[in-house]
Amino acid sequence: MAPADRSAQPAARAARLARVARSGACGAIGSAADLAALVVLVERAAAPPAAAAAVAALCGACVCFALNRRWAFRDRSPLRWRQVGRFAVVAGGAAALNAAVVGALVGVLRGAYLAAKAVSACVVFATWTYPTQARLVFAPRGEPS
Numbered sequence: 001m002a003p004a005d006r007s008a009q010p011a012a013r014a015a016r017l018a019r020v021a022r023s024g025a026c027g028a029i030g031s032a033a034d035l036a037a038l039v040v041l042v043e044r045a046a047a048p049p050a051a052a053a054a055v056a057a058l059c060g061a062c063v064c065f066a067l068n069r070r071w072a073f074r075d076r077s078p079l080r081w082r083q084v085g086r087f088a089v090v091a092g093g094a095a096a097l098n099a100a101v102v103g104a105l106v107g108v109l110r111g112a113y114l115a116a117k118a119v120s121a122c123v124v125f126a127t128w129t130y131p132t133q134a135r136l137v138f139a140p141r142g143e144p145s
Contacts (some may be wrong), residue, residue, distance in 0.1 A: 019072055023130055027069035031121050034060025036116060041132035050103035051115040053120070054095045061091035086137045090129060097124045 037059040041052035065087050069075045075083075098120045105116035 017100045018086070019134075020130065022072035023068055023133070025112065025130070026072050026126070027121070027125050029067060030060040030064035032040075033063045034061075034121075036071070038113075042113060049106050049116070050099045053078050053102040053113075053117060054099040057095035057098045059089060061094065065091070068133060068138065077139055082090050083137060088135070090137055097128055101116050108137075 034056045037056035038049075038052050041047040041055060042049055045052075047055070065084075069083075098117070101120035101123060102113060102116045105119060106113050109115050
């Protein structure tokens with residue numbers, strides 16, 4: 001490995017970590033929107049927590065897409081429907097995963113759906129949402145997409 005390659009590694013690692021942190025912040029903001037929708041659906045509309053979690057996740061996904069695109073991944077390219085479609089697949093997968101995890105945890109946590117949602121949001125972000133967004137949705141052109 002050339003010396004220039006070694007000196008670029010810490011900078012590249014720092015840039016990746018900063019992107020993960022920005023995406024996490026976007027996720028936190030989107031999760032706030034998601035949580036607000038979840039509470040309204042469960043408390044006001046009497047929706048079952050698992051179904052409400054799926055709908056609320058899609059609301060939060062709209063917020064996350066806009067923030068991730070512009071801030072976390074700094075994508076300034078023209079909006080492409082292919083990208084929107086890929087994000088929809090990722091968000092749909094996240095909604096299904098969140099609904100499944102919340103549904104499973106509500107029983108274990110004796111109906112504490114907000115705690116179930118918090119655990120679910122962290123697990124799904126780390127294992128599905130961020131890795132899939134980075135690889136398939138917001139990968140710079142010329143990189144694998």
